[in-house]
Amino acid sequence: MFKKIEAFIRETYNCPKAFLPLHEPKFLGNELKYVTEAIESTFVSSVGKFVNQFEESLAEYTGAKRAVAISNGTSALHLAMKIVGVDQSSEVFMQPLSFVATANAAAYLLAKPHFIDVDLDTMSMSPEALKKRIEKSCHFTNNRLINRQSGRQIKACVPMHTFGHAARIDEICEICDYYNIAVIEDAAESLGTTFKNQHTGTFGTLGIYSFNGNKTITSGGGGAIVTNNEKLGTLAKHLSTTAKVPHAWEYKHDNLGYNYRMPNLNAALLCAQMEMLPSFLENKNNTALKYKDFFEDFEDIIYKVAPAHCNSNYWLNAIQLKDNSTKDLFLKEMNENGVMTRPIWQLLNTLPMYDQCPSGDLDTSIFLADRIVNIPSSVIL
Numbered sequence: 001m002f003k004k005i006e007a008f009i010r011e012t013y014n015c016p017k018a019f020l021p022l023h024e025p026k027f028l029g030n031e032l033k034y035v036t037e038a039i040e041s042t043f044v045s046s047v048g049k050f051v052n053q054f055e056e057s058l059a060e061y062t063g064a065k066r067a068v069a070i071s072n073g074t075s076a077l078h079l080a081m082k083i084v085g086v087d088q089s090s091e092v093f094m095q096p097l098s099f100v101a102t103a104n105a106a107a108y109l110l111a112k113p114h115f116i117d118v119d120l121d122t123m124s125m126s127p128e129a130l131k132k133r134i135e136k137s138c139h140f141t142n143n144r145l146i147n148r149q150s151g152r153q154i155k156a157c158v159p160m161h162t163f164g165h166a167a168r169i170d171e172i173c174e175i176c177d178y179y180n181i182a183v184i185e186d187a188a189e190s191l192g193t194t195f196k197n198q199h200t201g202t203f204g205t206l207g208i209y210s211f212n213g214n215k216t217i218t219s220g221g222g223g224a225i226v227t228n229n230e231k232l233g234t235l236a237k238h239l240s241t242t243a244k245v246p247h248a249w250e251y252k253h254d255n256l257g258y259n260y261r262m263p264n265l266n267a268a269l270l271c272a273q274m275e276m277l278p279s280f281l282e283n284k285n286n287t288a289l290k291y292k293d294f295f296e297d298f299e300d301i302i303y304k305v306a307p308a309h310c311n312s313n314y315w316l317n318a319i320q321l322k323d324n325s326t327k328d329l330f331l332k333e334m335n336e337n338g339v340m341t342r343p344i345w346q347l348l349n350t351l352p353m354y355d356q357c358p359s360g361d362l363d364t365s366i367f368l369a370d371r372i373v374n375i376p377s378s379v380i381l
């Protein structure tokens, strides 16, 4: 069975023998031209025309009022949580099925992650699980949601749009609005994905993207914060630029700021990648259709299609195998044969830094962690 899958993937990627990566960047447009222009301008650090150009193009593309270029997705998450007031007395709702950065960002602020289960189809935070956990373990007083056991306030909720498939973000926002919890969308993987025709990242108080080398488009390393709140957009820009008060020569900083701005050199690369995004998305959707058709013939394998109301960017294609031992066999055989495949992340609540953190029932996360693998997903030339 695995041989047939390998042959199909190799045929799809027109790669009969060589190593086949999971997701490699493609530089097919103005990348070299813009990077050269940035170098020749000598503006290679966090000031320069490409930073502004990128911020404008991301805001226009996503429909967000403001977009702020950040050095990477992890620092964007850290800053977003800081902005909504996450601190050492807080807990942050998040799914255990995510990249470690989601939990690390809360831990940088000495807050505790509080884990909420995911849905089977979206692989992202489940609104039912969120509601159930709140009703079972929290009380709501003076507009504050408090974990009854720890006494900590839930300040933020960070749903993550797994592999580009959208969470049921409207329902999550509705629950969080009611309990006065800020929603920060971890849209690191889902640039270009829409839910009910609105871009993921733009539903919550703040949203973040990653432009790491393995993402749909890349700046080498990079990230962004988007928001529809002008004041928070201005604050994000200020705090990411060492909170420096603009002045021709004085060094005046009016807050604890961070050096989290994206350098102009990276923004130059990213501006060229932004131009390619629509064609990359179309290409990835075509590949997803091929995978979907192919896996329909397998009784024990489920190809994870875009859930309801979601136009997915299909960042990483995912299949659900029969059980944990099949998953291990699949990974071994594919990787030994040069077809790069990866398991979904180890659940965050099982990592040594987070294994004492509060959590609801995580049955679906455990089920998926045992079965999901990612298969090659690059843009096909």
Ligand SMILES: Cc1ncc(COP(=O)(O)O)c(C=O)c1O
Pocket: 072, 073, 074, 075, 077, 098, 099, 101, 102, 160, 186, 188, 189, 209, 210, 211, 212, 222, 223
């Ligand atoms: C879900 C998620 N959150 C956050 C990040 C962090 O982004 P970065 O690698 O740009 O720091 C990533 C990816 O790398 C991610 O997949």
